[in-house]
Amino acid sequence: MAVQLPPFLFPFSKKQPLLSSSSSPSLPILQRIMINFHPISCISTATATSSPARRTANYKPTIWDDSYIQSLPIEFMEEKYIDQRENFMEEVRYLINQQHNLTEQLELVDTLCQLGLGYHFDAEIKNLLSSISSSMKNINNLIENNNLQDFALLFRLVREHGIHNASILRLDDLISYFKKEEESFNLNNQLDVKGMLNLYEASFLAMEGEDELDEAGKIAMKHLKYHDRSLLSLQLVEQIEHALELPLHWRMSRLHTRWFIDAYGRQKNFNPTLLQFAKLDFNMVQNIYKIELQELSSWWRNLNVVRGELNFARDRLVENYLWTVGYTFQPELWRSRKALTKINSLVTTMDDIYDIYGTLEELKLFTNSIEEWNIDAAQQLPDYMKKCLTVLFNTMNDIASSFSKDKELDILPCLKRMWADLCKAYFIEAMWYHNGYTPTLDEYLDNAWVTISGICTLITTYCLSDDLTFEAIKSLEFYPPIVQYSSMLARLYNDLGTCTAEIQRGDVPKSIQCYVKEKNVSESAARDYIRCLIRNYWKKLNKEHALSSNYVKSFRKVLVDIPRAAQCFYQYGDGYGEPDGETREQIICIIIEPISL
Template sequence: MEEQNAARISNLEKEVVKLIQEEKELEDQLQLIDHLQQLGVAYHFKDDIKDALESIHGSLEDTSKLLKDNIHATALLFRLLRENGFDVSEDMFSRFKDEKGHLKTCLQHQTKGMLSLYEASYHGKEGEFVLIEAMDFTTKHLKKLMEEGSLEPRFREHVAHALELPLNWRMERIHTRWFIETYQREATMNPLLLELAKLDFNLIQIMHKRELKEVSRWWTDLDLAQRLPFFRDRLMENYFWTVGWAFEPQFWSFREMQTKLVSLITVIDDVYDVYGSLDELELFTNVVDRWDVNAIDKLPGYMKLCFLAVFNMANDAGYRVMKEKGLDIIPYLKRAWVDLSKSYLLEAKWYHHGRTPKLGEYLDNAWTSISSPLLLTLAYCMSDDLTEEALRGICKYQDFARWSSMLFRLYDDLATSKTELARGDVPKSIQCYMHEKSVSEDVAREKVRELIRVNWRALNGNRTSSSPLEEYFKRVAINISRMAQFYYEHGDGYGIPDGETKNQVLLLFIQPIELEIYTTNKVV
């Protein structure tokens, strides 16, 4: 059955390519590309979609004139171009402003356009005030429409979903599952796309289950969970992170190595947070800094195991890249591990000395201690497109890594700060801001939410790419932020993986989507 479905997918791909390439109205072409993306199958047609968008982008001024007062198509075009790394200005929306420079009030009557503009507004850069106004404007009017109960039920479902969380902030695979279920109930549903999406989702689900078995075997053989029972043993959740960062079939090696890395980071994090004494932590940090197995003699037994696991995993990654590309990535992985260990140690010192830093000082360290720079270093170094020149130029992406890491940190702090304080961790951003400014927790939380918006705008402003490596790296960085949002939206979905985390794990890894055979108009 699996082979039959793979063959059917191959045939459906050919049909969809024809669909993309055939002559059609601009709005129809944009809708098709958007559906392919939201159905989770756009990766099959990456070059075709890129060619289509490049053609549109190349004559953007003429295209904008063709769209006239169609706010839905204009906003959809804007979002698709920014999502796919094209440079496009918010000036596209200038014709929708009144004589005072504000968005025309008549736009509120175009409900489909309101939803599209809402989604587009979350791709705004810093200083794009039209999009900031659009976010407030559309949110207000969409909420009003929801309260009035005047929306058609299926469209109401889309609006509710968007108001809960904009598309740009969502974990892609979870949204794909939701969108497939919703799309099949749409009157304008294309049976070809729906069949492809369902078959592809189920095939990837089978692949992910196999991968999880592979990393489970590695984790069992490593035996750290039995030997060091004090840390959070979360292999399923660790693998889930990596699916959110890059789910496609070609990224299995990425998911394998990242799952191993996240598992080890969790161990080391818990050593610094809850188990090691300050003297032991200083010894461990020194050994990591020296990166020398001969220096582990002074460490307690449990720390020897931890360091050797870290050392061996880095060398395994280094060996793979050296064998395939002749490039030495170990110095970069070592540097990232050293930075992470020193950031953990600084937080441990703050805790043991009873010190609450100011917010700025805390964040200067915390964007590293969240571990994202290490994750992104490994992602970059294990890219298929890595070259010697690119390896030497890794530092040019530090700002992008910082913004992504900051989002990871801020989402984490919003959800876990009280829990982590209770188990012996350093004060988080909320407590630091409350202490520094003598404000309430509510005020501090709003400050953190504003910082989240600021860092998203920074990411949005730098999504253009000049190479496949840069495009891949930035996508992983953005998806790290999205996965952090998912895990910490309803509390600590990683440390306490019940509720929503468990539900989504079931949907993505366990429960396949029911398949039907479609004709043009009905289910058979």
């Protein structure tokens, strides 16, 4: 029978409260598809005695056996370690409150954050940075002393911690000072090089419209890239090479922490207390991860989802847990980590159903069942889809019920809607594939920022926040620009890393292929264009993030951590679909192997 576009109403409006009584407006993408897209006939091959032809991606099985996960030792939980960490915390609080000079204060804050200890001292760090950046005396001293190193570091720290209203630190001052500093830049002076390094790092927090900061960062990068490394200390060279590979603002924080603990220990003037504190804290937090992962692995094993008819789907529980550590690493965010690992595992199964296995007729019924959130509506579906829906509905009900018992708030309507939105977007991609249609880049991206499933992470994190209120649920928007920018970055990173493999197995064209066809350019040129989009969307995200102080804290952090985690997974290719390379090593160093004390 002929396939027709379904009359789905897409909900991706700029400002649409959850509890609105009106229907969601349709997304403009559907109008463009209707104009540019002429669906062909798709004849079902199913009969009473035959099954429809199915594709397979031949994904590798999981490399993490449940028995291995359950055997992971749980250490560093004894009372002596808890007491030792408390003593370290008191020592660091004393350090923060001591009368340091400005350079010492800034370097202490930066070191604490890069060692992964900043979350223990959020209030103290914000108070200190607010005090420094609101003092005209401090700002004038930085300018008078030609101190680009501290000026650029303060600028980055203030932006990283969202200190805007209290700060009198101005971008114009930084740019003006940089231009003066560049004229007298001395490659033999390590302080000048550190100043350029700090400016380079600060430039990645540029907001949309701050072109001068962007250009200053590019100039700083050239100075760092082409200077004579033999003139610098080995420790500074290591920092520069690490930064040039990937700026701090784009790195997954927990992975960077693991690297920085080792790098800090190689510095000549490291603080032994800070180093020991960082190692102990890392190991203690890692044990929380192990306990959670063991619980989640048992849950996944008992569900037995990716077996039988669903054995075509990727089995990536441990990788999904790594994702959640990428954007909710703090111990107190345990509820989000557990829920998001379950949700991401089901997202993967759904994605593979839409991408490689389901027929278009099945997928239409499947999408309707999810939109209606009614298992009875799925009776016409094949067993593998019924099984997936049962697990999905039960898991979401469990997550919502558990939260409701603790907080007396009903988040299930939010979870239902995010799944409906995701699956509608999946269905559009399925139609494109089954009808041999290559969308324009804009058409693709209008839909693809949803199919990357960032909305699931963001909505879930928002709904599981400890400080969530009924008013916050009622005013939740689906989906503001900041959600779209965060998700778009994750999509673009994904496409750069996975498009070749996905096209080879017959998936819908990704952004690179869409741009190649639309503009008649080479794949290399298309990749360069996508990298340019990534830089631009980071600027948009930085700006919206600076204006988003009204959002709950955990939600604000995840907004920038989603693209960081995506960059980590896809920097060297498809680290999710083919996780036995870099991803395996990242899991080992973050979740499995402790640091020697």
